[in-house]
Amino acid sequence: GAVVSQHPSRVICKSGTSVKIECRSLDFQATTMFWYRQFPKQSLMLMATSNEGSKATYEQGVEKDKFLINHASLTLSTLTVTSAHPEDSSFYICSANRGDEKLFFGSGTQLSVL
Amino acid sequence: AQSVTQLDSHVSVSEGTPVLLRCNYSSSYSPSLFWYVQHPNKGLQLLLKYTSAATLVKGINGFEAEFKKSETSFHLTKPSAHMSDAAEYFCVLFNNQFYFGTGTSLTVIP
Numbered sequence: 001g002a003v004v005s006q007h008p009s010r011v012i013c014k015s016g017t018s019v020k021i022e023c024r025s026l027d028f029q030a031t032t033m034f035w036y037r038q039f040p041k042q043s044l045m046l047m048a049t050s051n052e053g054s055k056a057t058y059e060q061g062v063e064k065d066k067f068l069i070n071h072a073s074l075t076l077s078t079l080t081v082t083s084a085h086p087e088d089s090s091f092y093i094c095s096a097n098r099g100d101e102k103l104f105f106g107s108g109t110q111l112s113v114l
Numbered sequence: 115a116q117s118v119t120q121l122d123s124h125v126s127v128s129e130g131t132p133v134l135l136r137c138n139y140s141s142s143y144s145p146s147l148f149w150y151v152q153h154p155n156k157g158l159q160l161l162l163k164y165t166s167a168a169t170l171v172k173g174i175n176g177f178e179a180e181f182k183k184s185e186t187s188f189h190l191t192k193p194s195a196h197m198s199d200a201a202e203y204f205c206v207l208f209n210n211q212f213y214f215g216t217g218t219s220l221t222v223i224p
Contacts (some may be wrong), residue, residue: 009211024223036157045149046157059157093212102123103202105214 003027004096006106013084014114021035021109028072030096034103035067038091042103047092050077084113116141118207120215123184128223133192137205140186147188148206149179152217158204162213164188187207196221 003026013019020060023033031052036044048058048069056069066088068080081088094106121136132176139145146165150158162173169181179190188205205215 006219034146043160095214103217105204105212107211107213112213 004030004094004104004106006094006109008109010108010110010112012112012114016078016083016087018082019084019111020095021081021092021111022097023077023079023106025075025096025098025104027045028096028098031074031099032097033071033077034095034097035069035079036079036093036095038093038108044093046092047079081111084111085112116145116207116209116213118205118213118215120203120205120218122218123216124219126221126223127195129197130194133177133190133195133199133220135187135190135203135205135220137190137215138186139188139205139207139213141207141209143209145183146208147179148175148208149177149188149190150204150206152202152204154201161203163188168204195220196224197224 004023005026007022033050036039036046037047040045046059047062048056050056050069050071052071058064071077089112091108091110093108095103115139119138146162149161151161152158161177162171164171164181173179178191179188181188203218207213
């Protein structure tokens with residue numbers, strides 16, 4: 001079955017540093033990938049939609065200069081949290097659209113900013 | 115090994131009839147289990163979650179799910195479907211990381 005690989009699974013960083021999270025579709029090409037953020041005990045909030053070869057579309061309230069998304073190929077999208085602060089600590093999850101409208105999810109990245 | 119299997123990729127029900135979306139899981143440890151719903155162009159909304167308290171979990175919009183350890187199941191049910199329930203539903207297991215099912219598309223026929 002289709003697999004989406006997300007790395008790293010867990011990262012701890014100092015406040016002010018940047019963190020890059022990778023999302024790869026391993027056996028299919030994903031023209032569209034999505035990035036979500038989860039706060040404890042809450043739903044998964046859609047942050048942005050990433051389209052290969054074009055700029056990401058950010059949801060209202062998401063700072064595009066803080067959460068940089070790059071979708072350079074049909075199998076890779078990256079999310080970079082720039083100048084991370086403790087309030088950015090959260091689970092970040094990616095998903096990829098296989099093209100038949102089926103979504104496949106990564107396993108998530110737990111970001112802890114000290 | 116952890117995994118989640120949603121047994122039906124598509125379910126179609128008539129409005130006002132019961133809904134059953136099936137989910138089986140595999141986990142080496144006592145898992146946390148969730149059901150999320152996704153409407154077109156929206157994020158994933160949490161319907162309900164099981165975290166080792168009561169085995170029958172009640173969620174929003176009339177949905178509930180029962181954790182059955184002996185059957186390794188966490189099926190989602192609703193007594194009476196509404197048109198607004200048409201969406202994609204994901205069963206999710208969490209144990210240090212997330213394990214998503216492949217989704218069940220629910221169609222509600224008027």
